[in-house]
Amino acid sequence: MRRVWAVATNTIRQAMRMKVAAVFIVLLLVLLPVMGFTATGDGTLKGRLQTFVSYGLSLTSLLLSLLTIIVSIYTVTSDIEHRQIYTVVTKPIRRYQIILGKVLGVIVLDVALLVLFAGIVYGVTAWLPKFVNATQEERQAVDNEFYTARASLVPPLADVQKEVEATYRKLSKEDLATIYPNMSQEEVFKQLTNRKRLEKRAAAVGQWLVWEFHNVKVRDPNQSLFVRFKYDVSVTPQDEQVYGRWQVGDPRQFQQGAQGPGQTPVWEQTRKDIVRKFHELEVPASVVAKDGYLAVGFYNPPPLNDTVVLFPLDDGLEVLYKADTFAGNFLRAALLILCRLVFLACLGALAASFLSFPVAILFCIVIFVTGTASGFIVDSFGYMDQNISRIYTYTVQAILQLLPQFDKYNPTKFLVPARLMTWSLLGEVALVMVMIKGLLLLALALLIFSFRELAKVVV
Amino acid sequence: MEYAIETIGLTKIFSDWWGRARVYAVDDLNLQILPNEVFGLLGPNGSGKTTTIKMLLGLLHPTKGHALILGGDGTDPKISKRIGFLPEESYLYRFLNARETLDFYGRLFGLDSKTRQVRIEALLEMVGLKAVASRPVGTYSKGMARRIGLAQALINDPDLLILDEPTTGLDPIGTRQIKDLILKLAERGKTVLLCSHLLADVEDVCHRIAILYGGKVQAQGRVKDLLQQTNKTQIVTDTVSDAAVSRIRQILSDEHAEYEVTAPMEKLETFFIKTVVEAQQQATPTSGAVSTTQIGDFLTAGGRQENILDKLVSTSVSEKTPAEPVQTEAVQPREVVPPTANKDLLSKLTQAGASPQTERVSPTPVETPSEVRQEEVKKGVLDKLTKNDAANPPSAIRHPPSKDGGSGHA
Structure with a gap:
C-alpha cells in the first residue's frame, strides 16, 4: 500500500x-x-x-x-x-x-x-x-x-394489456391494413397501449380524473406539497388556457364505513392555466393521511371548458414534497x-x-x-x-x-x-x-x- | 552454486505485425554470472545487450528460454528488492527535483523515511549534486541526469547492480568515479553486470566479459585470459640512468629480442582530471555537477556519520557472505582509510596539480586483494594499447613516471 x-x-x-x-x-x-x-x-x-x-x-x-x-x-x-x-x-x-x-x-x-x-x-x-x-x-x-430537495411521486402507468388485447382481437385484417399499414403486431400493440394509457389520463368535459399515491412521507406537516402538472388539450382554446378544479386530500374519509369526516383537510382550488406548460399547485402537507395516502383529483368543469384535457404520459403530473435540504x-x-x-x-x-x-x-x-x-x-x-x-x-x-x-x-x-x-x-x-x-x-x-x-x- | 544471473537458451525474436521479417535480437544466449563478480557485456550497437537486460528485468518477454536473476524472476518483488538498475538513459521524472526523485524511488523500495533521508543525502553528496538537488531533473544536463540515475540505482544498496551504458554522457571524472565505485562495490561483495561498448571502461573494471554480436556470444572469459599476450614482456621502471638503459639494451640484443625504449605517455583521462582539479582550485564557478573524485561514504566505507546505514548495508550483504558481523568488522579497518585518504587526496589535488597523484585515485592500494592486482595488470595492458595508438611497436621497456607504483608483466 x-x-x-x-x-x-x-x-x-x-x-x-x-x-x-x-x-x-x-x-x-x-x-x-x-x-x-x-x-x-x-x-x-x-x-x-x-x-x-x-x-x-x-x-x-x-x-x-x-x-x-x-x-x-x-x-x-x-x-x-x-x-x-x-x-x-x-x-x-x-x-x-x-x-x-x-x-x-x-x-x-x-x-x-x-x-x-x-x-x-x-x-x-x-x-x-x-x-x-x-x-x-x-x-x-x-x-x-x-x-x-423535493421527492417526486409519479402515478404508475395504467395496466392496459387486457384492453389492448381485446381491441386488437376486434380489429379485422382490413382494419389493420388501413389503420396501421405496414406495421408488425408488436408495433400495433405499442401504439394501442399508448392510446389506451392516454385515455386513462384524459378528462372529457364534466369528468373527474383521480390519481392515488401511497407512502407519501412528509417530514413536516406545516410544509407544502406541490402538484406539478402540464395540460394537453384536444382543441386548443383561443387564449391557450383551460380551467380546472383541483382537489387534493384523502377522499376515503367521506366514504361509508370510514371513522368519520374531517380527519385531514381537503384542499380545493379552481384555476386557469396555459396549456403545454408546467404549473405547480402549492398544497399544505397536512392533507396527507396519516398512513401516507394521498389522492389528487382533477375535474374538467363543463361550462368553462369545451375541450378534453389530457395529462401527457411521461411528465403530465407528479406530486412533489420536501424530503431533504438543498x-x-x-x-x-x-x-x-x-x-x-x-x-x-x-x-x-x-x-x-x-x-x-x-x-x-x-x-x-x-x-x-x-x-x-x-x-x-x-x-x-x-x-x-x-x-x-x-x-x-x-x-x-x-x-x-x-x-x-x-x-x-x-x-x-x-x-x-x-x-x-x-x-x-x-x-x-x-x-x-x-x-x-x-x-x-x-x-x-x-x-x-x-x-x-x-x-x-x-x- | 547459485548464479547471480543465469540465462538458459534465452532467445528474443522481433517480428513485424504480420509475423514476418524476423530479427533475432538475442539468440540462444547462455550466460552465467557468479555472485561477487563484475561482468561486462560487450558488443556493438544492436548486438542484443540491452534486450538481454530488458528480458532479465521482465521488461520484455523472452520468445524462448529462461532468464534467472538472483535465482528467480526479476519481476518478483523479493528479487527486485535486491537489484539496482540504471537503464541506458536516465529516464527520470522531469518535474521532480533530485531529492524528490530519490525519495520516490526509495518509497518504491518501501524504505522508511529516516533511512531514505540518510541515504538520499549520502547519495547526493556522492554523485556531486547536492548543490543542485532542488532543481527539477528536467533541467539537468545529460551527465547530471546520469549521476542522479546512478544514485537511484543505489538507493536500496543492491546486491546486484545492472548498469546499462553507465558512463555515457559523463565527463571523464564521472566516468572514473563510476569505475571506482564499481570496484568498491565488488569489494563489498556485490555483483555488477556492466553493459557497454566503451571498451576502456569494461577493461578497467570487469573480471569477466562476454562479447555479443547478432544476439550470440562470440567470446567469453576472464579479461586477463582474453587479453594476455603470452609472447611479449613489458618492463616498467622508475627513471634510470642512461648507462643502465644501454646495459639493458645490450642484454636484450643478446637475447635477440625486438624492443623499444620510451617515456610513457600520460593518459588523457589523468591529464583531464588534473586540469579540472586545477580549475576547481581557482574556484571557477559552475552550474553543473560538482566534480569530486571521492567515492561516496554511503556504499564503500561506512564513515562515522553513516553507522546506521552501514549496518543496514552489511546486513544485506550478509545474505551472501556467511559471517555477517565479522564482515562488518573486517570491512571497517580497511575502510576507515579511504575516506580520510580521499580527503587528503582531494586537498593534495587541489594544492598541487602533480599529475601522477591522480593515478592514485584509482583503487590500486596495495592492501586490496586479487581483483586489484588484476587491475594493475590491466593498466599495463591499457597503457600498451594507448601506446599502440601512438603508432609505437608494442614491445617496450618503459620509463614510468616517478610516482607511479604500478608495474605489471604481460
Whole structure:
C-alpha cells in the first residue's frame, strides 16, 4: 500500500507540475465566479440560480471529466513513452500496484478539485440572493422551489394489456391494413397501449380524473406539497388556457364505513392555466393521511371548458414534497459527479494500458460523448425496422448497456427542479457505474498492463 | 552454486505485425554470472545487450528460454528488492527535483523515511549534486541526469547492480568515479553486470566479459585470459640512468629480442582530471555537477556519520557472505582509510596539480586483494594499447613516471 501511495502522490505531482491540471483549475477558477454574475436565466431570482447551478456544475463536471481522462491516460502513457516505467517496474512493486497507484492518484486529485469547485458553486449559489434585488415573492418561490430537495411521486402507468388485447382481437385484417399499414403486431400493440394509457389520463368535459399515491412521507406537516402538472388539450382554446378544479386530500374519509369526516383537510382550488406548460399547485402537507395516502383529483368543469384535457404520459403530473435540504441534495449531486470521474479514471487506465496517448484520448472521448448522449443513441435505435432492431437488441444494445449513462444520471437534472436525489439512487449509480463497470475496466487494465511488454522493440 | 544471473537458451525474436521479417535480437544466449563478480557485456550497437537486460528485468518477454536473476524472476518483488538498475538513459521524472526523485524511488523500495533521508543525502553528496538537488531533473544536463540515475540505482544498496551504458554522457571524472565505485562495490561483495561498448571502461573494471554480436556470444572469459599476450614482456621502471638503459639494451640484443625504449605517455583521462582539479582550485564557478573524485561514504566505507546505514548495508550483504558481523568488522579497518585518504587526496589535488597523484585515485592500494592486482595488470595492458595508438611497436621497456607504483608483466 505504501508503494501504491508513492505512485499516487507522484501522479498528483505530475498532474500539477506538468500544468495539465493547472490549465483546467485556472479556467474553472475564473469561469465559475464570473458565471455567478453573468448567468441570468429568465431574469427571476429562481431562473438565475437555476442557470448558475446548472451551468456551473455542468462545466465543473465536464472539465473535470476531461481532466480525468487526460491525466489518467497521460500518467501511464507518458511513463511508457518516456520510459520512466523502466526504473519503476524494476523496483519491488507489482505492475498492478503501479496502475492502482495511478488511478488512486487521479481519484484523489479529482476529489480535491471536486471539493474545491463544488464548494465554489455551492458558495455562489448560497450567497447569490444576498447580492441580488428580488421581491419577497421571488425569494419565497426560491425557498420553495429551489433551495430544497423535493421527492417526486409519479402515478404508475395504467395496466392496459387486457384492453389492448381485446381491441386488437376486434380489429379485422382490413382494419389493420388501413389503420396501421405496414406495421408488425408488436408495433400495433405499442401504439394501442399508448392510446389506451392516454385515455386513462384524459378528462372529457364534466369528468373527474383521480390519481392515488401511497407512502407519501412528509417530514413536516406545516410544509407544502406541490402538484406539478402540464395540460394537453384536444382543441386548443383561443387564449391557450383551460380551467380546472383541483382537489387534493384523502377522499376515503367521506366514504361509508370510514371513522368519520374531517380527519385531514381537503384542499380545493379552481384555476386557469396555459396549456403545454408546467404549473405547480402549492398544497399544505397536512392533507396527507396519516398512513401516507394521498389522492389528487382533477375535474374538467363543463361550462368553462369545451375541450378534453389530457395529462401527457411521461411528465403530465407528479406530486412533489420536501424530503431533504438543498445542501444534502447538492452533496449527492457532487458525489454523482465523483462516480462519473472514478469511472472515467478506470476507463483512462484501461485505454492507456494498451494504447498510445492520442489514440487512448480519442477512445475515451468517444466513450465519454457516447455516454453523455446515451439516451439519444438508445432512442435513435428505437425507430428502426423490426428485423434490424432485433439484431440491434443483441449487439449494439448490449454494448450500450456496458457504456456509462451520464445523461441519465445528470446531477443538474435534480438540482434545477429541486428534485430529491435519493441515497438509494446514488448508491445504485455507484454500484453500477463504479463497482461493476469501473472495476471491470480496472481489472481489465491491470490484466493487460501486467502481461504486456513495457519496453519498446529496439534492435 | 547459485548464479547471480543465469540465462538458459534465452532467445528474443522481433517480428513485424504480420509475423514476418524476423530479427533475432538475442539468440540462444547462455550466460552465467557468479555472485561477487563484475561482468561486462560487450558488443556493438544492436548486438542484443540491452534486450538481454530488458528480458532479465521482465521488461520484455523472452520468445524462448529462461532468464534467472538472483535465482528467480526479476519481476518478483523479493528479487527486485535486491537489484539496482540504471537503464541506458536516465529516464527520470522531469518535474521532480533530485531529492524528490530519490525519495520516490526509495518509497518504491518501501524504505522508511529516516533511512531514505540518510541515504538520499549520502547519495547526493556522492554523485556531486547536492548543490543542485532542488532543481527539477528536467533541467539537468545529460551527465547530471546520469549521476542522479546512478544514485537511484543505489538507493536500496543492491546486491546486484545492472548498469546499462553507465558512463555515457559523463565527463571523464564521472566516468572514473563510476569505475571506482564499481570496484568498491565488488569489494563489498556485490555483483555488477556492466553493459557497454566503451571498451576502456569494461577493461578497467570487469573480471569477466562476454562479447555479443547478432544476439550470440562470440567470446567469453576472464579479461586477463582474453587479453594476455603470452609472447611479449613489458618492463616498467622508475627513471634510470642512461648507462643502465644501454646495459639493458645490450642484454636484450643478446637475447635477440625486438624492443623499444620510451617515456610513457600520460593518459588523457589523468591529464583531464588534473586540469579540472586545477580549475576547481581557482574556484571557477559552475552550474553543473560538482566534480569530486571521492567515492561516496554511503556504499564503500561506512564513515562515522553513516553507522546506521552501514549496518543496514552489511546486513544485506550478509545474505551472501556467511559471517555477517565479522564482515562488518573486517570491512571497517580497511575502510576507515579511504575516506580520510580521499580527503587528503582531494586537498593534495587541489594544492598541487602533480599529475601522477591522480593515478592514485584509482583503487590500486596495495592492501586490496586479487581483483586489484588484476587491475594493475590491466593498466599495463591499457597503457600498451594507448601506446599502440601512438603508432609505437608494442614491445617496450618503459620509463614510468616517478610516482607511479604500478608495474605489471604481460
